[in-house]
Amino acid sequence: xxxxxxxxxxxxxxxxxxxxxxxxxxxxxxxxxxxxxxxxxxxxxxxxxxxxxxxxxxxxxxxxxxxxxxxxxxxxxxxxxxxxxxxxxxxxxxxxxxxxxxxxxxxxxxxxxxxxxxxxxxxxxxxxxxxxxxxxxxxxxxxxxxxxxxxxxxxxxxxxxxxxxxxxxxxxxxxxxxxxxxxxxxxxxxxxxxxxxxxxxxxxxxxxxxxxxxxxxxxxxxxxxxxxxxxxxxxxxxx
Numbered sequence: 607x608x609x610x611x612x613x614x615x616x617x618x619x620x621x622x623x624x625x626x627x628x629x630x631x632x633x634x635x636x637x638x639x640x641x642x643x644x645x646x647x648x649x650x651x652x653x654x655x656x657x658x659x660x661x662x663x664x665x666x667x668x669x670x671x672x673x674x675x676x677x678x679x680x681x682x683x684x685x686x687x688x689x690x691x692x693x694x695x696x697x698x699x700x701x702x703x704x705x706x707x708x709x710x711x712x713x714x715x716x717x718x719x720x721x722x723x724x725x726x727x728x729x730x731x732x733x734x735x736x737x738x739x740x741x742x743x744x745x746x747x748x749x750x751x752x753x754x755x756x757x758x759x760x761x762x763x764x765x766x767x768x769x770x771x772x773x774x775x776x777x778x779x780x781x782x783x784x785x786x787x788x789x790x791x792x793x794x795x796x797x798x799x800x801x802x803x804x805x806x807x808x809x810x811x812x813x814x815x816x817x818x819x820x821x822x823x824x825x826x827x828x829x830x831x832x833x834x835x836x837x838x839x840x841x842x843x844x845x
Contacts, residue, residue, distance in 0.1 A: 607797060607798070607799060608765055608766075608797060608798050608799070609798070609799050609800060610641075610798060610800040611638065611641040611642045611737050611765075611798070611801075612641055612642075612644075612645055614642050614645075614737065614765035614766075614785070614798075615641060615642035615643065615644060615645025615646050615765075616645045616649065617765070618642065618645070618646055618735070618763050618764075618765060618783065618785060619645050619646040619648065619649025619650060620649065621783050621785070622646060622649065622650060622733065622761070622763060622783060623649055623650065625761075625781070625783075627650070627731045627733070627761065628731055628758065629729070629730045629731055629758065630650050630730070630731045630732075630733055630761075631652060631653050631654075631725055631727055631730045631731070631732055631733065632646050632647040632650065632652050632653065632654045632655070632733045632735060633654075633655050633656065633657040633727075633732055633733065633734050633735065633748075633752075634654065634655075634656050634735050634736075635656075635657055635659065635734065635735065635736040635744055635745065635748060636656055636658060636714070636718060636804075636809050637803075637804035637805070637806070637808065637809050638736060638737035638738070638794075638804060639735045639736035639737055640804070640808075640809050640812050640813060641737075641804075641812055642735050642736070642737050642763075642765065643733075643735035643763075644812060644813075644815075644816045646733065646735055646763060647816065647820070648816075648819070650733075652733070653725055653820070654813070654816055654817075654820070655724060655725040656677075656718055656719070656809075656813070657676065657677070657734060657748045658676070658677035658711065658714050658715055658718060659674050659676050659677070659744050659747060660674065660675045660708075660710055660711040660714070661674050661707070661743070661744070662674055662675065662683075662700075662703050662704055662706075662707050663703070664689050664692070664695070664703075665693060665695075665699070665703070667693075670692070671686045671689050671743050671747075672685070672686055672689040672690055672693065672695055672700065672703060673685045673686055673689070673690070673700060673703065673704060674686070674743075674744070674747035674748075674751075675704060675707055675708065675711050676747060676748055676751035676752070677711060677714075677715050677724075678724070678751065678755070679724070681708070681711060682751035682754060683704055684747040684750045684751050685700070686747070714806070717806045717809075718806065718809055718810060718813070727752065727755050727756075727757045728755060728756045728757065729756065729757070729758050730757055731757065731758050731759050731760075731761060732752055732759070732760050732761065733761045733762075733763050734748055734749065734752070734760065734761070734763065734779075735763045735764075736764055737764075737765060737794065737798075738764060738765055738767060738794040738797060739764050739766075739767040739768070739771045739772075739775070740767075740768060740771065740791060740794060741768075741771060742767065742771035742772075742774055742775050745762060745764075745775060745778075746774065746775065746778055749762070749775075749778045749779055750778065759780040759781070760778075760779045760780050760781075761779060761780060761781040761782075761783065762775050762779045762781065762782045762783065762784075763783045763784075764782075764783070764784045764785075765784070765785050765786065765797070766784065766785065766786040766787070766788065766791075766794070766797045767784050767786075767787060767791070768787070768788070768791035769787050769789065769791075771791075772787060
């Protein structure tokens with residue numbers, strides 16, 4: 607049980623330090639992965655960036671991913687073969703489904719990044735971070751897209767995940783670091799004492815503060831533990 611996302615990030619950072627990873631870059635999956643990733647980036651003194659992913663739902667069943675779009679230049683489309691086969695989706699149908707979701711990916715990119723350019727990951731050790739994984743679908747598609755950009759290696763960092771999901775992720779990534787593997791994984795929130803949802807504004811605020819700390823080498827005004835901006839735990843659900 608973690609007190610909050612920041613505590614989970616600090617504990618993950620301590621574990622990742624032991625690996626002595628070469629040229630690490632920390633990529634957070636918004637929204638919940640951002641406050642976790644900030645603490646990891648601090649521990650490793652590594653650059654921080656976002657891996658923005660938009661799920662493409664199957665027809666009539668938006669919760670089942672037929673594909674996903676991963677932000678980049680250009681964005682990468684990664685298919686979920688199980689979803690495609692379950693609905694017998696052809697290329698034309700997939701193009702239509704993907705086209706419907708592109709505007710939301712672009713909105714998120716603009717909202718989160720502003721004028722920030724993505725970090726170059728070629729030849730780097732990429733650490734992909736989320737606040738937990740029930741199915742791991744978002745993490746898996748992010749890994750597959752990032753592999754196309756020739757990183758040195760990919761490390762998955764999670765505070766908590768189901769054993770089945772970790773087995774799947776082990777086939778996708780070079781390393782998986784997870785602090786807790788409950789046998790009966792239910793809601794992600796049950797693994798945290800403080801687990802409010804995050805908004806887009808929260809993501810931007812947390813990332814801006816992390817960038818200021820990295821650029822100046824010192825923290826800003828201290829906040830109380832309960833302060834939302836400091837903890838990053840204020841208010842949106844992951845997809």
